[in-house]
Amino acid sequence: MLYRETGQFKTSYQADQAIFPIAQDRWFIFGIIAIAVFVVPFLIDDYGANAVLLPFLVYAMAAIGLNILTGYCGQLSLGTGGFMAVGAYSTYKLFTAFPDLNLIVIVILSGLITAAVGVLFGLPSLRIKGFYLAVATLASQFFLVWMFNKFGWFYNYNMTGMINMPASTMFGLQLTGPGAHPAVRYLFCLGFVLVFALVAKNIVRGRLGREWMAIRDMDIAAEIIGIRPLYAKLSAFAVSSFYVGMAGALYFGIWLSSAEPVEAFDINQSFLVLFMIIIGGLGSIMGSFLGAAFIVLMPLVLKNFMVDGLDIAVVTAKHVEIITMGMLIIFFLIVEPHGLARLWTIAKEKLRLWPFPH
């Protein structure tokens, strides 16, 4: 009953093109953002930040990036882990070379460097499509991780081969390194994710986004109405890698603080982000958030339920978790390829008409 758009008349195209055209949706989202900004920082502790909130924000950023490439432009990529590594190592190199540089600038620069690398590895997409492109991006995944492990310059020739984020402050508060307050780290990531989610939404509902979707839906027709496939595909790779690179920068710089390429950025990362956008919803910014939340929270909930609730051994619980994940992927691919975002839309449609079926 509360969810009605009755009486909400749109008198301009601008109002009609708003991200959330229905007022109730708008207030709901504003409410969540307000809680995230003003309430959560006071409740947050180290466990909450490291196990739930930072992973969610970092993966949401990466999922937005992959969704731009795979969901909007239709180019399947398995190189997400590798591109996150580029973002992380760029942050490390930039920060150790210019310790005075603001971390906001460093994260954005890392994104730009990753964008350039992404364009380079996106070049094969002009010739190959679908699974074959996925294999080509898989090559980038293995090549990049190998490269960061192989050449000492990337980790400043330290003995362990790992990269460690030095301590730094922003506005007088410690942001990185050991002892940083979880609320500060959380707000830094939250700020990035909120701003760049809005930017992503603006891009995908603008000219460039329509070009990507046109290429995704029918590339020949897109070319005939004047879209250059070269420009559209490479711009998708660039923007996507920009986001994935920033996610990698936050992943290493804020969340983990230390990383080792073979473990932190392996192929499983690529698959995890791909699962997020499949479950969350291909071609939806909202879906990127839903998918990230789902995949970050599901193992925690399952673990709590099985280990603490049913007293199942931790190893068995881990296996059940992997099985559940696999089943969910198959379920979503068959039943609802547009993922949680579509279920969300359907639920809203039903709610609008409730209590009537039509």
Place this chain on the structure above:
Amino acid sequence: MTETAQQMTSAKKIGDVVLAVDNISLSFGGVRALSDISFQVREHQVLSIIGPNGAGKSSLLNVINGFYHPQEGTITYRGVTRKQMKPHQAARQGIARTFQNIALFKGMSTLDNIMTGRNTIMTRNVLWQALRVGPALQEELAHRHRVEEIIDFLEIEHIRKTPVGKLPYGLQKRVELGRALAAEPSMLLLDEPMAGMNVEEKQDMSRFVLDVNSEFGTTIVLIEHDMGVVMDISDYVVVLDYGRKIGDGLPDEVRSNQDVIDAYLGVSHD
């Protein structure tokens, strides 16, 4: 053709030659799809290309908008002669087209499909789009306004937000025409715009084609199998058979051309 329709079409101002197709030959391996085709299209004209199945009509349209590259011959559009070009270059010259098998972007709404048609004439770069303020927002809204006019013109207001994959065939054809019109083309290539439609839908579509021609002054080249429609709405007709041009002229001349009658009805070999 009725008397009034004839007066209407003959009263229309037909201008100079805008598109000249000269000695086009196209083959795929050993199959000769087009041989030595030449004809001219004049400004504001409605020109129909007809012929039996496999005559090379669609191939000819594909050559005109740069999708196929002919082995011989040239295309001259508004004084620019070309041999090899990419489809997006043709689009930027002002040539838009629709397809025989609908080629809409199925995952996008009607509105987005038609907006995509205007992409070539939108200019703001990605940074402006990302911020979506000031000039970028104004541009988006201005184009939306034009798109709404096209939606209005084609009478598809009610399906504005519907994903086109869910629309019935006749409406999809109309959306596709809308997407082609959105680019404000100076020439429109229509590949069987009325295929698979019932009489009423054909009448609607014919009306849209004639309205586009008279209101926007767009030159139209269309392929159609329904001879009634062709004879009624065309100013000029080109007939192909087995990749060769076997006749052209005003609709009435073509109707009485013996080669054309033979091609359509067959010849007795006695």
